[in-house]
Amino acid sequence: MNHSGNRHWRRGLLALLLSMLAGHSWASHAWGTYHWARTANPFALQVGNNMTADWTTHLQLSVQDWNNPIGFGASSTPLKVMLVAGRSSKRTCSMVAGTTQVCNGKYGFNGWLGLASINISGGSHITQGTAKMNDSYFNLQSYNTPNEKRHVVCQEVAHTFGLDHQSVDGGSLNTCMDYFSNTGANAGSTLSTTPNAHDFEQLTLIYTHLDTVTTLAAGAGSASAADIDIGDDPRSWGVLVRQSANGRSSVYERENRNGSKTVTHVYWTQEAAQRCRSCDHRFETHDAQP
Ligand SMILES: [Zn+2]
Ligand SMILES: [Zn+2]
Numbered sequence: 001m002n003h004s005g006n007r008h009w010r011r012g013l014l015a016l017l018l019s020m021l022a023g024h025s026w027a028s029h030a031w032g033t034y035h036w037a038r039t040a041n042p043f044a045l046q047v048g049n050n051m052t053a054d055w056t057t058h059l060q061l062s063v064q065d066w067n068n069p070i071g072f073g074a075s076s077t078p079l080k081v082m083l084v085a086g087r088s089s090k091r092t093c094s095m096v097a098g099t100t101q102v103c104n105g106k107y108g109f110n111g112w113l114g115l116a117s118i119n120i121s122g123g124s125h126i127t128q129g130t131a132k133m134n135d136s137y138f139n140l141q142s143y144n145t146p147n148e149k150r151h152v153v154c155q156e157v158a159h160t161f162g163l164d165h166q167s168v169d170g171g172s173l174n175t176c177m178d179y180f181s182n183t184g185a186n187a188g189s190t191l192s193t194t195p196n197a198h199d200f201e202q203l204t205l206i207y208t209h210l211d212t213v214t215t216l217a218a219g220a221g222s223a224s225a226a227d228i229d230i231g232d233d234p235r236s237w238g239v240l241v242r243q244s245a246n247g248r249s250s251v252y253e254r255e256n257r258n259g260s261k262t263v264t265h266v267y268w269t270q271e272a273a274q275r276c277r278s279c280d281h282r283f284e285t286h287d288a289q290p
Contacts, residue, residue, distance in 0.1 A: 104134075114266075
């Protein structure tokens with residue numbers, strides 16, 4: 001090996017080690033090592049708005065929050081959300097390559113309030129994502145509060161950035177990435193409706209390294225292969241890989257025929273979680289009026 005080849009190899013190894021540190025060891029609430037591949041920071045992620053007017057208000061506020069980092073030293077954030085016209089439909093919320101599509105609809109009394117899915121290629125690169133809010137529940141008096149809606153949409157969209165929860169026990173860390181419930185006696189509370197400083201620290205860690213390729217859409221993005229999508233049938237989510245002790249948060253994974261993986265975060269209703277905390281809620285009967 002000549003001298004320059006050796007140096008090149010060493011530099012490659014160093015970059016690999018740094019990216020591993022950024023992706024694994026330092027991260028405390030990254031969603032695995034999942035991140036959008038991109039060649040420069042900051043970068044713009046297109047978030048397609050397929051939501052109705054009321055939800056659009058909550059989505060717009062959450063996008064503003066994610067674009068305005070807070071906390072000590074947080075003067076910038078690597079991920080800039082670019083809210084664009086939706087390219088999917090509320091009902092199917094099909095994935096569009098290189099983008100996140102956000103939708104709301106009456107998806108039925110199936111036990112979930114919110115669902116976030118990301119498609120992964122090469123083990124860690126997010127290629128497309130969707131976030132869905134279930135109006136079957138959000139139209140009910142108990143969940144139909146601006147704060148609860150803001151909390152859930154803020155969280156589901158951010159799962160497609162590669163963020164996981166900071167807490168799932170129901171307490172508030174004053175981040176939308178927790179499971180505080182802005183319902184009942186807390187319906188008027190604005191706690192946990194926005195990101196906190198730690199979320200921005202985490203994003204900075206996830207996106208410290210640069211990639212040699214990009215998974216972001218160059219233009220408007222193109223419809224992805226149909227078999228990547230998560231359908232109405234919850235069996236299409238794949239296998240349950242983890243669930244919180246209180247039963248409110250689950251992660252499912254599915255291997256796709258093209259070698260990619262689809263990972264889905266499920267935000268269960270309080271009622272679905274309480275009925276049987278350790279059950280796979282997909283296979284339970286959910287009441288129309290919890
Ligand atoms: Zn990368
Ligand atoms: Zn979640």
